[in-house]
Amino acid sequence: MKGIFVDFDALFGHLGQHTVDGLSKGSIYALVALGYTLVYGVLRLINFAHSEVFMIGTFTVVGTWSVLGATDSPAIGTVILLLLAGLVAAAAVSGATAVAVERVAYRRLRRMNAPPLIFLITAIGLSLVLSEAFGIWQGRLVKGMPTVIERSVLFTIGNTEVTNVQVITVLAALIMMFGLDVFINRTRYGRGVRAVAQDPDTAALMGVNKDRVIALIFLLGGLLAGAAALLYCVRYGNTRFNVGFVLGLKAFTAAVLGGIGNLRGALLGGLLLGVVEVYAATLTSSAWEDVAAFVVLVVVLLFRPTGLLGESLGRARA
Amino acid sequence: MTETLRQINERRRHVTGGIGERWRALPKWQRAIGILAFVGFLYYLPLLGIPGLTWFRTDSIPQGNNWAGVLFLCAIYVLVAFGLNIVIGLAGLLDLGYVGFFAVGAYSVALFGSTQSPVVEGLQNRFGLSQDWAVAWAICLPLAILLTMISGVLLGWPTLRLRGDYLAIVTLGFGEIIRIIARNSDWTGGPQGIAAIPGPQGAPSPDNEIFGLIDAKPWYWLVLSVVILMVFAVRRLENSRVGRAWLAIREDEDAAAVMGVSGFKFKLWAFAMGAALGGLSGFLFASRGGFIEPTQFSAQLSILFVAMVVAGGAGNMAGVALGAFLLAYLPERFRDFSQYRTLVFGAALVLVMLFAPQGLIPSRRRARELKDRAKEAPANV
Numbered sequence: 001m002k003g004i005f006v007d008f009d010a011l012f013g014h015l016g017q018h019t020v021d022g023l024s025k026g027s028i029y030a031l032v033a034l035g036y037t038l039v040y041g042v043l044r045l046i047n048f049a050h051s052e053v054f055m056i057g058t059f060t061v062v063g064t065w066s067v068l069g070a071t072d073s074p075a076i077g078t079v080i081l082l083l084l085a086g087l088v089a090a091a092a093v094s095g096a097t098a099v100a101v102e103r104v105a106y107r108r109l110r111r112m113n114a115p116p117l118i119f120l121i122t123a124i125g126l127s128l129v130l131s132e133a134f135g136i137w138q139g140r141l142v143k144g145m146p147t148v149i150e151r152s153v154l155f156t157i158g159n160t161e162v163t164n165v166q167v168i169t170v171l172a173a174l175i176m177m178f179g180l181d182v183f184i185n186r187t188r189y190g191r192g193v194r195a196v197a198q199d200p201d202t203a204a205l206m207g208v209n210k211d212r213v214i215a216l217i218f219l220l221g222g223l224l225a226g227a228a229a230l231l232y233c234v235r236y237g238n239t240r241f242n243v244g245f246v247l248g249l250k251a252f253t254a255a256v257l258g259g260i261g262n263l264r265g266a267l268l269g270g271l272l273l274g275v276v277e278v279y280a281a282t283l284t285s286s287a288w289e290d291v292a293a294f295v296v297l298v299v300v301l302l303f304r305p306t307g308l309l310g311e312s313l314g315r316a317r318a
Numbered sequence: 319m320t321e322t323l324r325q326i327n328e329r330r331r332h333v334t335g336g337i338g339e340r341w342r343a344l345p346k347w348q349r350a351i352g353i354l355a356f357v358g359f360l361y362y363l364p365l366l367g368i369p370g371l372t373w374f375r376t377d378s379i380p381q382g383n384n385w386a387g388v389l390f391l392c393a394i395y396v397l398v399a400f401g402l403n404i405v406i407g408l409a410g411l412l413d414l415g416y417v418g419f420f421a422v423g424a425y426s427v428a429l430f431g432s433t434q435s436p437v438v439e440g441l442q443n444r445f446g447l448s449q450d451w452a453v454a455w456a457i458c459l460p461l462a463i464l465l466t467m468i469s470g471v472l473l474g475w476p477t478l479r480l481r482g483d484y485l486a487i488v489t490l491g492f493g494e495i496i497r498i499i500a501r502n503s504d505w506t507g508g509p510q511g512i513a514a515i516p517g518p519q520g521a522p523s524p525d526n527e528i529f530g531l532i533d534a535k536p537w538y539w540l541v542l543s544v545v546i547l548m549v550f551a552v553r554r555l556e557n558s559r560v561g562r563a564w565l566a567i568r569e570d571e572d573a574a575a576v577m578g579v580s581g582f583k584f585k586l587w588a589f590a591m592g593a594a595l596g597g598l599s600g601f602l603f604a605s606r607g608g609f610i611e612p613t614q615f616s617a618q619l620s621i622l623f624v625a626m627v628v629a630g631g632a633g634n635m636a637g638v639a640l641g642a643f644l645l646a647y648l649p650e651r652f653r654d655f656s657q658y659r660t661l662v663f664g665a666a667l668v669l670v671m672l673f674a675p676q677g678l679i680p681s682r683r684r685a686r687e688l689k690d691r692a693k694e695a696p697a698n699v
Contacts, residue, residue, distance in 0.1 A: 046483055113691045114675045117412060121628045122671040124621055128664030256487055287502040294491030302476050
């Protein structure tokens with residue numbers, strides 16, 4: 001029998017372990033979710049092509065590392081160099097892709113004030129183009145890469161072993177999250193973003209350049225997706241032309257879960273989703289983790305239709 | 319480049335718009351003759367042998383697929399597009415998990431009609447029935463429609479109160495859940511799927527003279543007849559009280575509510591009716607194939623369905639039928655480019671949406687809505 005049976009011992013015997021694992025998985029979701037949330041908060045549209053922005057980031061990391069001649073578990077200095085180079089390259093390429101997506105797929109439609117459905121279909125089309133282009137160019141098989149960071153236990157709390165990869169993933173996500181929060185809430189550019197999210201027309205009348213703000217949020221989303229791509233490569237050590245599809249779906253779910261358009265909500269939703277998935281996979285089998293993710297989403301939306309923290313890029317200060 | 323494309327598009331709009339006007343201006347009897355000739359041509363299509371037109375057959379290229387088989391698939395997709403058109407085009411609800419209903423319909427006939435399905439085997443053991451017993455095909459049909467309608471209501475009940483964008487993601491999740499359940503459960507046959515799915519003549523066997531496994535022509539004619547029936551049925555539905563309520567909700571839900579049109583109730587109706595058509599097409603699809611397995615119902619297929627409806631012209635039955643036909647037919651005819659076909663498909667989708675957002679054959683009402691929106695657009699965007 002392969003039906004659903006629930007194994008509580010497996011979960012509660014190592015609850016801490018699974019929580020840590022879930023948090024590190026969820027950090028990647030959270031970073032990608034920020035891209036969805038930023039665009040949705042300002043433009044009220046699901047940027048379906050964001051998943052491919054992430055996918056391109058992972059391939060950039062692979063390319064950068066192979067150019068730099070990365071090998072399995074190099075010396076510590078080389079590790080830092082490889083991580084930094086991967087981060088800069090992936091963030092730059094992903095950011096540029098995201099901005100290009102906005103120019104090609106959305107700008108014309110925005111001028112026509114087209115209904116959201118049209119945006120969605122263009123985004124789906126562009127998403128197909130990007131992932132297929134990489135499928136043709138890079139082959140359709142899973143692409144491996146050198147294990148730059150050898151997984152090792154950093155410290156142990158009770159029976160919970162925390163590895164270096166998990167610490168790096170969660171820390172990096174938190175730092176970037178904090179940076180974005182400061183950027184949106186404290187800087188001049190961030191004020192422009194919030195103004196356009198609140199009321200585009202009034203913001204435009206007050207002298208905010210709407211096109212520039214929109215390009216900026218796509219750029220920010222792309223940068224974060226590039227960072228997420230690096231963390232994904234460190235954690236999983238492989239990528240594929242269609243890697244974005246499922247991850248994008250999860251990240252969007254995370255954004256909705258936390259309250260789409262809400263930056264802190266994306267973080268909360270991402271981490272929560274990661275933990276839920278790991279719990280569900282332990283309780284039953286990894287085949288059911290996607291079902292658990294969607295069931296949680298539906299239940300949360302039923303009781304809190306605006307997500308856990310509510311939708312509020314425009315009022316992010318409050 | 320953009321300028322040239324825009325000009326081409328202007329000319330296309332000029333030409334195709336003119337055809338629509340002239341067609342409607344014709345006397346009724348001339349239109350009737352035209353429609354009859356067109357329908358006759360559709361029935362003749364699998365035998366297509368007119369010199370010059372044989373180029374269109376998919377078996378005119380090396381390793382091309384069976385022409386009648388491709389036509390069958392096109393007809394199935396047209397049926398799917400009609401169903402999804404009710405949800406997206408008429409009621410304006412974005413359903414990204416429509417493949418879920420298609421799968422429920424297909425699995426209904428597989429689970430109850432096939433002697434090899436775990437459900438039928440369970441029933442045989444429980445009630446001491448013979449090894450050959452299974453639910454008859456003709457009974458599976460209403461069963462499939464009933465089950466898909468129920469699943470449509472079950473999905474719609476909690477989710478239709480949500481805003482449009484959330485609905486999209488929740489339905490996408492629903493489609494995935496159906497596929498994951500089909501893959502991971504014992505009673506659905508798991509990843510191996512289910513074989514020996516019956517057709518109108520019972521379980522597949524070499525003795526079936528009409529609805530056999532090899533000749534797809536009768537199957538195409540069967541589905542074509544269903545499609546034609548549905549053209550009439552859906553048109554009646556569109557002009558009924560329910561259909562008008564859908565249009566009202568799509569255009570302005572608040573205004574509709576003020577007028578006493580319950581948004582939730584009619585949206586649920588749209589979901590149920592759309593689901594029923596999806597289930598019917600899944601049912602026919604599974605009967606023809608004789609075998610189904612979970613990977614046939616991927617989320618990518620769902621997205622293809624939405625693309626057929628929107629690119630063809632949501633809300634217009636001729637449009638969505640054209641969209642469905644093109645998206646099913648073109649990849650088969652141009653298999654030489656099979657490596658690039660998804661790429662080209664994606665690019666075509668982007669171009670169509672950028673230059674003809676109302677679809678290839680727009681619904682007149684929707685085109686007006688779009689024009690209104692463009693006028694409402696603020697000057698500085």
